[in-house]
Amino acid sequence: MRILLAEDHIELSHWLAKALRDAHLTVECAANGADADALLHTQDYALVILDLTLPKMDGLDVLRRLRSRGGARAKTPVLILTARGGLEERVQGLNLGADDYLAKPFELSELEARVKALLRRSQGNEAPVHRCGALSFDTVTRLFTYAGEQLPLTPREHAVLEALISRPGRAVSKEKLFDEVFALDDDANIGAIELYIHRVRKKLERALPDAAAITTLRGIGYMLQPRPAKA
Secondary structure: OEEEEEOOOHHHHHHHHHHHHHOOOEEEEEOOHHHHHHHHHHOOOOEEEEEOOOOOOOHHHHHHHHHHOOOOHHHOOEEEEEOOOOHHHHHHHHHOOOOEEEEOOOOHHHHHHHHHHHHHHHOOOOOOEEEEOOEEEEOOOOEEEEOOEEOOOOHHHHHHHHHHHOOOOOOEOHHHHHHHHOOOOOOOOOOHHHHHHHHHHHHHHHHOOOOEEEEEEOOOEEEEEEOOOOO
């Protein structure tokens, strides 16, 4: 899950980005409205966390421009963060298409809960748990488990497996996985996905040898599938 965090307060931005990465999310940061607008025009995100008081372009203008473009990107969920407490501005933001609103100061636990809720809602996930055979992914706790045990994964391994389990029965291209696992400023190329697929496969084979496996569909991508029952 790749998120855009548009926040000009550097210390707060670093703190929030770390917390979101600890929750197994890929985070890209923009320190002003113009950069945020440019990224939203060219990149796909699962969610935008948008401060209203941004230099170079106000957060409401960023939101207005995003919603006016049309297409899939225009539907990206937006959570507004702001120290502005006036009812009029909250209403204006929601009328422009914001999906949620959180006033500063706020508790990190509340931000994380709202982020998770928006991500579930945007993916159309009525049930908070994805399953593939004996493997489960809880979208609330953001943990992979099997037989009551947690599957140990690095953040990028987690991102790869989440992208696969959240699309049951569908292949996910290498390019799509790369976009969801790596941020723009990461020093990586698309070939790195093969390495993480290999690592996740090994962990699934050790933990769930008869339950779930990643299938390679040549020229198409990868798919997470339950292993067929043995005769």
